[in-house]
Amino acid sequence: MSSIETRTKGEVTIRDLTKSFKIDGETLTVLRKVSLDIRGGESLAIVGASGSGKTTLLRVLAGLEEPDGGDVLIDGAPVHGLGRERAVIFQEPRLLLWLRVLGNVAFGLEVQGVDRAEAEERARRYIRLVGLTEFETAWPRQLSGGMAQRVGIARALTVQPEILLLDEPLGALDAMTKMTMQEELTRIWDEEKVTMVLVTHDLEEAIYLADRVLVLPKEKGGSVRLLDIDLPRPRDRNGARFVTFRKQLMAEFGLH
Amino acid sequence: MTYQIADDEERSGGRRFPWPNPGPRILSAARSGLADYGLLIAFFAGWQIASSVEWLNPAVFPPLDRVAYALYLGISSGALIDDIAISLQRSGIAFGAAIAFGIPLGLFMGQIRAVERALDPILQLFRQTSALAVYPVFILMMGLGEASKVFVIFWATLFPILLATIGGVKEVDAKLIEMARTFGASRLTTFRRVVLPASVPSIFVGLRLSATTALLLLIAAEMIGANKGVGFQVMNAQYNFQIPLMFAAIFLLAFLGLAANWVLILLQRRLCRWSPNTP
Incomplete structure (x- = not known):
């Protein structure tokens, strides 16, 4: 069920990416010469302790932060700043409270100059994909956390990006909603054939969703590690190999 | 997954304590x-x-039927109608000008930090200076006619609108703006689609505050130097010991205030249905 080979677009190449922040006059280097190839259509999870720079890496990929050095190439071409081939799903749904579900999902397309009727037509498809057809006319304040996040996901998918960047998208949800949403994300990723880069602090989530897990080092100067999760989908959280992967990943962080 | 639609009645706090047997x-x-x-x-x-x-x-507090009769006489003879018309005209022009001037300026100031920082101290000073205190200055500048009256109301209503608009723009969630940017929204589009709608509830707070202030200043201005207007009528009726008429004019002013607030609430309900703070 893996779709890595079916997709040639949405390939990301990261070369010697460096990023530091100045905090109170002191320079804090968050990313130190990070290099990585993300295959088109792959699902890659980035895990790391807080402060390891996983969110910074994602924000640089999104174009929300400028790197100090190094390059990001998408399908071979260097990119600077934001681009339409990428869409971001944030931890918070970030919905516009004055638009109904349909308006929120169509928002991305409308901003890109697609006229309202067509944007809404295309939005409806993704509202159906995330299972919210009945709630098209609901206001954001009427939605539960999980449903609001689905709207955010549909909004990002509607612009049909090659690369979906997810910054701890399920971090604020309760455990059960979270598991349901992980299953949904797997299904959506499989249907949309999109490259997915997921930042998470949830190791199980990384194993459940990703083809490969990138482990950012805890201590400065440590090396980046990559873990192949060659499990068939849908994945069984309690399967023997799943558990083995979890143990292995936990060991990376000195956890048992 | 849970889904809740907040019941409208529940939200408005309508009948929280239903009677055990509501009956017909x-x-x-x-x-x-x-x-x-x-x-x-x-x-x-x-x-x-x-x-x-x-x-x-009863010479000070006449029975209400006499007040009502005075109101009826005043309106049917057209005398009070003229007063209402001139009062509405004064406050309407001033309020309209404050909106036309305050909202765009507030939107602009809220967007550009440098402008806001430079103008804020002077705004705070002006805001803290009672409009009534500077009314004599306006009279010196513009005479006792319409111009100074309209201007003092404009002055007093401008600041609540301006400050509420600036506040609304500044409080727009930066995360929403970032979200719009990731879809490639230009600065103008982000302003139009995110900043402006997000500011509307806050702008309405300023408008409703200003409407009350407009009425207050209208009455004061009409009491000081006017020969027409509902505020003038309150003062004039008292001088002439037409106490029922005086109360009729007072009730008229209260009604104008209620009506203005009611119009603004209706407008707010239309424009801000989405907001949990809409009355």
Whole structure:
């Protein structure tokens, strides 16, 4: 069920990416010469302790932060700043409270100059994909956390990006909603054939969703590690190999 | 997955304590009307009775039927209508100008930090200076005519609108703006689609505050140097000892205030249905 080979677009190449922040006059280097190839259509999870720079890496990929050095190439071409081939799903749904579900999902397309009727037509498809057809006319304040996040996901998918960047998208949800949403994300990723880069602090989530897990080092100067999760989908959280992967990943962080 | 639609009645805090046996619809409507307006009705009834049997001095507090009659006479003869028209004109022009000037300026100031920082101290000073205190200055500048009256109302209503608009723009969630940017929204599009709608509830707070201020300043300005207007009529009727007419004018002013607020609430409900803070 893996779709890595079916997709040639949405390939990301990261070369010697460096990023530091100045905090109170002191320079804090968050990313130190990070290099990585993300295959088109792959699902890659980035895990790391807080402060390891996983969110910074994602924000640089999104174009929300400028790197100090190094390059990001998408399908071979260097990119600077934001681009339409990428869409971001944030931890918070970030919905516009004055638009109904349909308006929120169509928002991305409308901003890109697609006229309202067509944007809404295309939005409806993704509202159906995330299972919210009945709630098209609901206001954001009427939605539960999980449903609001689905709207955010549909909004990002509607612009049909090659690369979906997810910054701890399920971090604020309760455990059960979270598991349901992980299953949904797997299904959506499989249907949309999109490259997915997921930042998470949830190791199980990384194993459940990703083809490969990138482990950012805890201590400065440590090396980046990559873990192949060659499990068939849908994945069984309690399967023997799943558990083995979890143990292995936990060991990376000195956890048992 | 849970889904809740907040019941409108529940949200507005309507009938939180239902009667055990509501009975027919009319009866329950009467009960709810009594709960809302009972005290007001009692107040008017008390006034009427106290004045009629002279517990109150009827020369100072005439019975309400005489006030109502004075109001009827004033309106049917057209005299009060002229006063209402000129009062509405003064406050309307001033309020309209404050909106036309305050909202765009506030939107601009809220967007550009440097402008906001440079203008804020002077704004704070002007805001803290009572418009009534500077009314004599406006009279010196523009004479006792219409211009100074309209201007003092404009001055007093401008600041609540301006500050509420600036506040609304500044409080727009930066995360929403970032979200719009990730879809490639230009600065102008982000302003139009995110900043402006997000600021509307806050702007309405300023508008409703200003409407009250407009009425206050209107009355003051009309009492100081005017020969027409509802505020003038209050003062004039008192001089001429037409106390029922005086109260008629006072009630008229109260009604104008209520009407203005009501129009703004209706408008706000139309524009801000999405906001949990909409009345």
